[in-house]
Amino acid sequence: MRIAIINLITKTADLPSSKFSLLMYLISGKAPNPPEDDTEINIVELSREIAKLGHEVTVYISDAYSPRRALDAGLERLEVVYLPTRLKFLFNPSVIPFIPSLYREICKNKFDLVFSAEILQWGTFLSMLACIKTKKTIFIWQELGFFPRFPGNIILKVYLVIFGFLIKKIANGLIPRNISAKNFLVKNKFPIDKILPVVNTGVNTSVFFPIGKKDAREELGLGNKHIIISVGRLHEDKGHYELINAIKLIKNEFPDILLIIIGKGPEYDNLVNVIRGLKLEQNVKIIEYVPKREKLRLFYNAADLMVILRPNELFPNFTVLESLACGVPVVHSSEEGVDNLLGNGYCSYYVNRDDVDEIYHIISHLLKNKDLLEEMGYKAKQIVDEKFSMNIIAEKLLRIWSDIGKNV
Numbered sequence: 001m002r003i004a005i006i007n008l009i010t011k012t013a014d015l016p017s018s019k020f021s022l023l024m025y026l027i028s029g030k031a032p033n034p035p036e037d038d039t040e041i042n043i044v045e046l047s048r049e050i051a052k053l054g055h056e057v058t059v060y061i062s063d064a065y066s067p068r069r070a071l072d073a074g075l076e077r078l079e080v081v082y083l084p085t086r087l088k089f090l091f092n093p094s095v096i097p098f099i100p101s102l103y104r105e106i107c108k109n110k111f112d113l114v115f116s117a118e119i120l121q122w123g124t125f126l127s128m129l130a131c132i133k134t135k136k137t138i139f140i141w142q143e144l145g146f147f148p149r150f151p152g153n154i155i156l157k158v159y160l161v162i163f164g165f166l167i168k169k170i171a172n173g174l175i176p177r178n179i180s181a182k183n184f185l186v187k188n189k190f191p192i193d194k195i196l197p198v199v200n201t202g203v204n205t206s207v208f209f210p211i212g213k214k215d216a217r218e219e220l221g222l223g224n225k226h227i228i229i230s231v232g233r234l235h236e237d238k239g240h241y242e243l244i245n246a247i248k249l250i251k252n253e254f255p256d257i258l259l260i261i262i263g264k265g266p267e268y269d270n271l272v273n274v275i276r277g278l279k280l281e282q283n284v285k286i287i288e289y290v291p292k293r294e295k296l297r298l299f300y301n302a303a304d305l306m307v308i309l310r311p312n313e314l315f316p317n318f319t320v321l322e323s324l325a326c327g328v329p330v331v332h333s334s335e336e337g338v339d340n341l342l343g344n345g346y347c348s349y350y351v352n353r354d355d356v357d358e359i360y361h362i363i364s365h366l367l368k369n370k371d372l373l374e375e376m377g378y379k380a381k382q383i384v385d386e387k388f389s390m391n392i393i394a395e396k397l398l399r400i401w402s403d404i405g406k407n408v
Helices: 020-030 042-052 101-108 121-133 150-169 179-187 212-220 240-250 266-275 292-303 317-326 336-340 354-366 371-387 388-403
Strands: 001-007 056-060 078-083 111-119 137-144 171-176 226-229 258-262 284-286 307-308 330-333 346-351
Touching: 001 042, 001 121, 042 056, 042 078, 042 150, 042 388, 056 179, 078 101, 101 121, 111 388, 121 137, 121 150, 137 179, 137 388, 171 179, 171 388, 179 336, 212 292, 226 240, 226 292, 226 317, 240 258, 240 266, 240 354, 258 292, 266 284, 292 317, 292 371, 307 317, 307 354, 317 371, 330 354, 336 346, 354 371, 371 388
Parallel strands: 001 056, 001 111, 056 078, 111 137, 137 171, 226 258, 226 307, 258 284, 307 330, 330 346
Antiparallel strands: none
């Protein structure tokens, strides 16, 4: 089967926090820092797994995300194409990439199936037009379960009003990435018979895997401490302030506690000031960059716990899955994550992100119970191998495409 995968945006843009700065960013045509090579891109890794199963795959990505070195993932049956964005002053290439050449690419190639990520993007709209003309089968992998903040929410709501009818009519199937995305599709009146089973984001278990806390800590020079890691953008709504305040309480029981926050974003200076104000310089460290994946794997493995406190987030997201794949339990604030990760105490715990006392008590409880942490870590790796590894996700998608395709 010849498959076109449309995933124009491959990483979250580092959007400014203020409304004015955000507006200036959107009209600036600014693009994100590119990855080192295209094997680091999640959708390319997924496409590799599909290609390994005997299919010819072409992945289309915005040139805003072109890597420093394009390796084309090292498979004969896989091609990665970075298409040029246009009208950058109207459509920011890292947020709403406009790529008219995508229409021609799909029309001229004899694909059996087109798979586009996210209904609220130009890439899906252009793919739909091309599939109407060529009568190709098209599936959409819906990610968002909510409208983003201003002004993105206005833009996307207008887009949905104008073009939503076309997607509802033409798409052969809508595959939600999580329960929130499924609820979003239902709420916005997409046909129930076209809303297919949830297929989550996957993780590359050949990159993220357990290597042992002692070895990881020695390599990072962290010593024998109680270590918590939190990976994500430094933004006011990501729960970093609540977590830091919980660390202030945890320090009374575990004086050697160390929280390592990894990420970039507009809240860096404010977070540093809060850490100083609470006299937690020895207990909270911010690494203001995203390490290469091999080093990020070390940080995951060095940690006792991964804590991620984000509202309205794709779940489980990349950082959650990477942590679990390394055998590290997760404390999170996603209600749907309780079911996705088989309930509290299996490989994760849910907390109310706004309740500092609850965050403190759950983390303290886990740090006091090493046997429970070890058991949760074992189950974390197990659930990834069974539900979220990249090859499992590829097989799930292929089964859905095949089943629906028989009836097209």
